[in-house]
Each structure stands twice: as structure tokens, then as C-alpha cells.
Amino acid sequence: MSLVFAGICSHAPGITGRKKMADPDDATSFYNAYHQMRDALEASKPDAMIVIAAEHFANFFMNNMPAYCIGMADSYSGPIEDPEWLGIQRTTIPGTPQLSRHIIQSVLQQVDTAYAEEWLFDHGISVPLHFLTPRYDLPIIPVNINCQGPPLTPLHRSWAFGAAVRQACDSVPQRVALIGTGGISHWPATPDSGKINEQWDRDFLERWVNNDRERLLDYSDEHIYHDAGQGGFEIRTFIAVAAAMKGAKGTLHYYRPIPIFAVGCTIATANLAIEA
Amino acid sequence: MSLYYVQKLLYELNRRPEVRKEFCADPQQVLQQYKLDEEEMRAITERDIGMLYILGVNGQILMHFAAMCGYEWPQYIQAMRDALHKHGNVRAGVYATTDGKGAI
Numbered sequence: 001m002s003l004v005f006a007g008i009c010s011h012a013p014g015i016t017g018r019k020k021m022a023d024p025d026d027a028t029s030f031y032n033a034y035h036q037m038r039d040a041l042e043a044s045k046p047d048a049m050i051v052i053a054a055e056h057f058a059n060f061f062m063n064n065m066p067a068y069c070i071g072m073a074d075s076y077s078g079p080i081e082d083p084e085w086l087g088i089q090r091t092t093i094p095g096t097p098q099l100s101r102h103i104i105q106s107v108l109q110q111v112d113t114a115y116a117e118e119w120l121f122d123h124g125i126s127v128p129l130h131f132l133t134p135r136y137d138l139p140i141i142p143v144n145i146n147c148q149g150p151p152l153t154p155l156h157r158s159w160a161f162g163a164a165v166r167q168a169c170d171s172v173p174q175r176v177a178l179i180g181t182g183g184i185s186h187w188p189a190t191p192d193s194g195k196i197n198e199q200w201d202r203d204f205l206e207r208w209v210n211n212d213r214e215r216l217l218d219y220s221d222e223h224i225y226h227d228a229g230q231g232g233f234e235i236r237t238f239i240a241v242a243a244a245m246k247g248a249k250g251t252l253h254y255y256r257p258i259p260i261f262a263v264g265c266t267i268a269t270a271n272l273a274i275e276a
Numbered sequence: 277m278s279l280y281y282v283q284k285l286l287y288e289l290n291r292r293p294e295v296r297k298e299f300c301a302d303p304q305q306v307l308q309q310y311k312l313d314e315e316e317m318r319a320i321t322e323r324d325i326g327m328l329y330i331l332g333v334n335g336q337i338l339m340h341f342a343a344m345c346g347y348e349w350p351q352y353i354q355a356m357r358d359a360l361h362k363h364g365n366v367r368a369g370v371y372a373t374t375d376g377k378g379a380i
Contacts, residue, residue: 018349056336061287062280080291085343120291148336150370189335190371191356230335230370 003169005044005177006245006270007037008208008238009132011053012183013123014261016087016130026258026265033254033267034131040269041132046177048096048139049132050103050165051125052241053181054147054234058122066114067153068161070107071142072100078121086123088130093121096139099174103141106168111161128181138177145240147182147233155217158236162243169244180241182234183263185227192229194259200227201255201264204235208268209250211242231263245270279332279368281310285320286333290340325352326359332368 019027041049058080060066073095083089097117104115119142121129129136145161146152153161169176184204185197207215216239224232242250254267285306288295299306307317319327323345328338342352366372 014349021349057287057334058291061284063284081340082343148334189339190373191353191360192373193353225370233370 002176003166003178003244003272004046004175005041006179006241006248006272007041008180008182008241008266008268009034009037009128010183010261010263010265010267011124011127011181012186012188012261012263013081013086013127014263015127015265016123017085018260019087022258022260026256026261030254030256030258030261030265030267031131033265036253037267037269038132038134041177044177045175046138047174048099048141049177049179050141050143050169051128051179051181052143052145052162052165052237053124053128054237055122055124055144056148058120059116059118060144060146062149065146065149066144067146067157068111068113069144070100070104070113070115071095071117071119071140072097072104072115073117073119076119076121076140076142079126080120080122081126086126088126091136093129093136094139096141099139099172100141102172103165103168106171107161107164110164110167111157113161124181128179132179145236147236150221152221152233153236155219155236155239158239159213159217159243162240163246165240166244166246178241178244180237182237183231184235184238184266185229186231186263187229188231188262190229193262195229196257196259196264197228198257198264200232201257201266204238205252205255205266205268208238208242209252211245211247211249213242216242241270245272248272278311278313278316281312282316282320282328282331283333283337285310285312286328286337286341289344290337296344326355327363329356329371330359330363330366332366332371334369335371338371
């Protein structure tokens, strides 16, 4: 089989942790968009889901920081954060070690990814799963792209990584779903938290929806940092998904800057059925 | 200046309950395992979130240490703003403010 679903979504901890501080219409409309994404995901009948996330020092630190890492465990746990702070209870999430191993082996043909048999999910994965697989019954393959501790992998390598993930999905019999989670412009965990560059975000999403490789890669980290904050480095996860879409275009279902969530909240999916 | 070790300690505190327990019982015992200067030790011991921000601790590490120290979200943001006013801009790392002030 191959990729049966692909999409991108926001993962900021405030989405669940600071829901009560948000304007009710902001929270409700975004939650509804997430629920619709779950409906589409379930309709694709996946056997497993790859989650390309940008983790935040839950597993990886600057003593030995992989640019890319793919999980290969029987199961995972999370969230690592205080459940009350994040608004998500700790749980066990099923893995799929055999499928992981196939995916990793295939990706290694193109990109030197690390792998891990232990992985504590942080909000980067736990927030999306809270909405998309609330029963935690879909096996997950976690993936990390280092977007936190520079030096960071170049954008064109994130594209190559996403393309390698797609090639890996094409080589297995299972029905695989893929999501990328991250933020676009944002300045999380700084005094600027809540600042969002909507114009920059909409321009990036227009490039993503059109799966315009040249324009998606036409950023430098200096410009990202200046215009989109250090949180903008996470566009690597969205770029990897675009590459995995193999030319298919996307649909933007939701975008709204929600300062108390500290990010422009985004839900978009790939038009795989049309383009495949 | 040993920002790496400041962040390493906070990373361990955030992810390992046993280190957290040891730190709460005997902070000096934990601190001496890391290469820290006096300013860094004081900031950690006094839970001075604003100073740790100025030293350059990555926000994704610092916000969890702040929560562990009992800071509510608005209080955490305010601590960083107050520190910018008091000490000037962040000294290292990617969580420096781009306008040199830090306020929205």
C-alpha cells in the first residue's frame, strides 16, 4: 500500500493547557477543525501513523543531538509534561516495531536517520494525538527533526527526509498515515509569546498548499528567525510532509492566530486521493 | 559561563523524577555535579526564572522548570519581562528577543 493520509497541524501546549484562558470561539472553532481532521484520518483506515514532530528536549539534548530520529519501540508514553499543566493525562501509546524497522531501513537508503527504542512523547506529539487518536488505539511511529538546538538540518534536507519517508511508505503493505506537527511563525516561551506574524504564516501556507518545493525551501534560518521567531524553525516538519506528498497539493482547513495558544493554529491536509 | 550545563541540569530535572526529588531534598548535592559558575548556581538555587532566561536557557527547557517552581503562565512571562528590564537582553541562544526588549 502507501500513504493513505497526510496532513499538518499545530501542537502548542497552550492549545490544551490554556484552553480556559482562550476566547471560546477561538478554542471551539480550532477544536472542531481538529475533530474534522480526525474524521478524515479515520476514514482513510490507517494501520499506523507516522508523526513528524519537533520535540522540545524530552528525549534529545545537546550532548548527542540527532538531526533526524525515528522511533522503533513496542510502546511509548506521554506526555512527559505535568498532565495538569498540559491538560492531557499520561498514557501508553502503542508502537509498531516491525513497521518502524522497515521504515527506518528504507529511509537510511537516502538519509542518515537515528533511531530510538525509548521515547517519551512531549506536547509536540501528545497534543495532536489527544485530538486525532483520543483512544490511543492507532500504532504510532514518532519522528523527530531537531528544530530546537542549532545547528539545525537545512530545509532541503528536511525535504529529502520527507521524500525518503514517502518512499519507505510506498515499500510496505500497510496503510500508513502521516502528519507533521509544528508551528509556523511564533515566539513560544519568550516574553514575546503570543506574537504571530499572520502575513508570513499565510504566505508559507500558500506555498505548502501548492506544494511549491522551490518556494518552500526559499528561506534562510536568519530570515526565519527574524520574521517568524525561533518557533518558525519548526516549518521543517511541514516541509517534510510536503515532500512526502509527492507533488500532491493540499487544502488549508483552518488557520487563525490565537495568541493565548502562542501560535497561528493550523489544520491542513494533502489531496492524496485526487493527485495519486 | 556554562550555559550548556545549566540547560543540562534543567533538562534532567524536567525529565527525571528521581533527579527532581534529589534536587528538592539537597540542591547543593545535585548542583555540584554540574560545571556551573556562581551566577548560574544562584539563579538556579533561587529559582530566578528571569535570570535564567537572561543567561540564555532555551525556553522549551525553562518553561517546564518555571512550572516546576510553581510559576503560573502569566507570572512566568512577567518574570522574563522584568528580567529584561533589569538586566538587558538575553546573552546567548535562540530565545533572545529580536527587538532587544522582549515586550510585544
